[in-house]
Amino acid sequence: MxxxxxxxxxxxxxxxxxxxxxxxxxxxxxxxxxxxxxxxxxxxxxxxxxxxxxxxxxxxxxxxxxxxxxxxxYYGSDYAVHNDLISRAHQAILALVRTHDETAQLCMLEGNKYTVVLSENSSRPFNISSDIGVKVPIPWTASGRLLLAHMRAEEIRSLIPDEDFILDNGRRVEFQDFLCDVQRAADQGYCCTEGLSHTFRLCMAAPIRDRTGLPVAALCFMTSRDTDPEKRAMMLEDLIRSAKALSQPYTRL
The missing domain is CATH 1.10.10.10 (Winged helix-like DNA-binding domain superfamily/Winged helix DNA-binding domain)
Incomplete structure (x- = not known):
């Protein structure tokens, strides 16, 4: 050079x-x-x-x-319009927020971290969300557990820095416990976590898959841990249905 x-x-x-x-x-x-x-x-x-x-x-x-x-x-708006998944996910998120009045997000992995790509808050004064584009340790999230479901244990160990298993409250997530969570998320086809990155936060996530079946993103609800169990079940059902609908164009290719 x-x-x-x-x-x-x-x-x-x-x-x-x-x-x-x-x-x-x-x-x-x-x-x-x-x-x-x-x-x-x-x-x-x-x-x-x-x-x-x-x-x-x-x-x-x-x-x-x-x-x-x-x-x-302007550049960001152009990208959002051009990217098919983000464009369609935005409409799905808006529909979820209108139906349940809870914060909904589209989440992805960026390198060895998790990040929120899209987010729409509920209309209520109290809502729980993460900032768009801010990188968060994968073990802190429900989405991260879903998005690693296709990886082997040694790949996950190599990907995630050891310090990322320490939550912001100082508690450590043991690696074997994390692997069990990842496997459970893979088996269930969704993941719910409570009190990980925030004491009063409940996060539920469902995977959006590419044409090979690999998870490329996650659709999420962020709410409080005291959310009524019946409402939780309805939210999770809609979340899974919406994530599957977003996956369909990829699986047909």
């Missing part, structure tokens, strides 16, 4: 670094914060922020802080 090519590659890496740090922070960041977070030279960050602001990728507030610009919203 030539010196000019190497310089351009570093510039691209720094642009990616800026966008990642803004996503992690989920709020406007000062130039000083961006420089410290990315570890890039001050002059490079100022130059790149100026270029990205002119392109509409970033916006600068009157106090000098920086955040995503309007163009990023």
């Amino acid at each position: 030539s010196a000019s090519e190497s310089s351009r590659a570093r510039g691209v890496d720094r642009v990616i670094g800026i966008l990642k740090q803004l996503h992690i922070a989920r709020r406007p960041m000062t130039m000083r914060e961006l420089i410290e977070a990315t570890g890039a030279p001050r002059s490079s960050i100022y130059e790149l922020v100026t270029m990205l602001t002119e392109a509409g990728w970033l916006e600068t507030s009157v106090d000098g802080s920086v955040f995503f610009g309007r163009e990023m919203h």
